[in-house]
Amino acid sequence: MGIESTPRSSATRLFAFLLALLLPVVLSAQPTTVGGRSTEDEALFKSTPLTSRLGDLDKALPPVERPINPATYRLGPNDQLLLSLPIMDGEIPLTVAMDNTLLLPRGLALLNVEGMTLDRLRRTVDSLYRARSSSYRSLSLSLLKPRMVYVNVSGDVLVPGRYILSAADRVTSAIYAANTISETLPLTERAALSKEQRSMNDNRPSARDLGGLSSSQSAQRWASLRHNDGTSQEIDLLRYRAFGRDGDNPTLREGDEIVVRSADPTAPVVAVVGAVNSPTAAPFRSGDNALMLTRLAGGFRGNANTAEAYISRGSSAGLERIAVDLEDTAALASIMLAPGDQLVVPASDVVTTGPGRSGVVTVLGEVVRPSTYPIIPGTTRLSEVIATAGGVTADASLNGAYIYRASDPRLYRTMTATPYLGQLRSTSGLPLDDTTRFIFDMENQRDRVSADFTRILGGDRSHDVALQSGDQIVIPTVPKNVYVRGRVRNPGWVAYAPGADYEYYIASAGGLTGSAAESRIEVLKYGSGVWELPELTSIMPGDEIYIPGERDVPPRTSLEVAGTIIGIAGAVLSIAGTIFSFIRELNRD
Secondary structure, eight states: OOOOOOOHHEEEEEEEEHHHHHHHHHHSOOOOOOTTTTHHHHHHHHHHHHHTTTTOOOOOOOOOOOOOOTOOBBOTTTTTEEOOOTSSSEEEEEEOTTEEEETTTTOOOEEEEOBBBBHHHHHHHHHHHHOOTOOOOOOOEEEOOOEEEEEEEEEESSEEEEEEEEEEEHHHHHHHHHHHHOSSOOHHHHHHHHHHHHHHHOOOOOOOOOSSOGGGGGGGGEEEEETTOOOOOEEEEHHHHHHHGGSSSSBOOOTTEEOOOOTTTSOEEEEESSBBBEEEEEETTTOOOOOHHHTTSSSEEEEOOGGGGGEEEEEEEEEEEOOOTTTTTTHHHOOOTTTTTTEEEEESOOOOOOOOOOOEEEEEBBSSSSSEEEETTTBBHHHHHHHTTTOTTTTTTTTEEEOOOOOOOOGGGOOOOHHHHHHHHHOOOOOOOHHHHHHHHHHHHHEEEOOOOHHHHHTTTGOBBBBBBOOOOOOOOSEEEEEEESSSSSSSEEEEEETOOOOHHHHHHHOOOOBGGGGGEEEEEETTTOOOOOSOOOOOOOOOEOOBBBBOHHHHHHHHHHHHHHHHHHHHHHHHEEEEHHHHHHHHH
């Protein structure tokens, strides 16, 4: 019995036949997936090792100062990216080619990223994949590892040259590298640079730096950045420190040139002083505001009287005070600074009078209120500042007090003692021993201001000292002893006895030994470090009395001296005999 064909079964066979014809076409039009990935992407993943797909994460990534800003970070050759597609189980590593092109998966055309920011690339890639298929709804693109770039640093830095840094590094990193001594330099060159670095690279904001900007501070505002595309910009590391804006300290690109100009010590400055954690002076730049100074202050000390804070501004009538509210950041941002302005956060009553440009000094040690005080450079006197600081305490050592005034490091050449000694010998009339002493005196007595605190604070205003901005006044605690060293029986500290002379202290130290040369005794004065003859100075607390021995004279020298004396004596006797004979002949006549 045969099976009859019905219309229904014929239609079913026709549908199956048509489906068999159309299925290869449909499959070729839509990407097949394996475990959520397309077959072509699956092949890509299988052919790529896991460590390569993740951008060699097992290797150390370069440190960064702070996260990059995708809106300003510009891509370049060798930047390593990570692309995550929503229809895939993993990520695809991408690398910008040397010609600034980027090859995207899924058969997209080469993408030229020259001059493109990371933010713009993200938008571009998102747009390309969305146009390809509606299934790409939430892809992500990240910068996995920034490229390494060459950067040139020149100008007022310790070691100008070309440096290798990452594109995530900022201008600060390049300037720091140019002011760091490399271990690969020859030892002699490292020693010379080390000496210069000690005077140049102390960039800690301190009161002694205020008003007298050192070479190390020149990079704060006297630096510029030039890119390969011809664009350039001024660098403002102080505003970056205050506000953290990327534009003031941008990330680097290949071929960038950074020029650090020399600081101008005569340029106007603005400062924040008083009861703040970080008294800071900054070269003035148009657009500076009071909020910047509060950020640079590093916070306020526990004894700060913030309610009485003010801006000290010089005018033809003298110093005027502009009250400020340190809690109102909007108001502080609206107060535009003028050259010479100081934001003063008092710790107590601080009084300053007189016209002129403004400055600051700091007072340390035995005064009632150690702090930083505003002055008028060249006008305000030492006695005025000490009085403003509440005067000295009962433990103050006036003979040991001194004023430190930092020198401009550009005034001193980096030179070791030996060639400098040779230069002095060739250009001066000093003998060798005096030239050697001069070298030591120059090193030990540099950066001091000549001031007799005892006379000045005792009321002798004729010797009062005019202060300069950045001076540091140090008043130590009074010592209680005098040190006796050298050829004495019991060298060491001897209790100070007011009015006693040097012989009293020598006797208190057990007296002279047999090898002492009493005629050669000298006194090293406390504070000044100057040697004085004991008969010409009063012994003060902290002074040192030194009793040397007889001079070390070789035996040959003694014989030469004796021979010279005998020769001179013989010559004198000969002359005397001649004169005697001449007189006798005259008497005969």
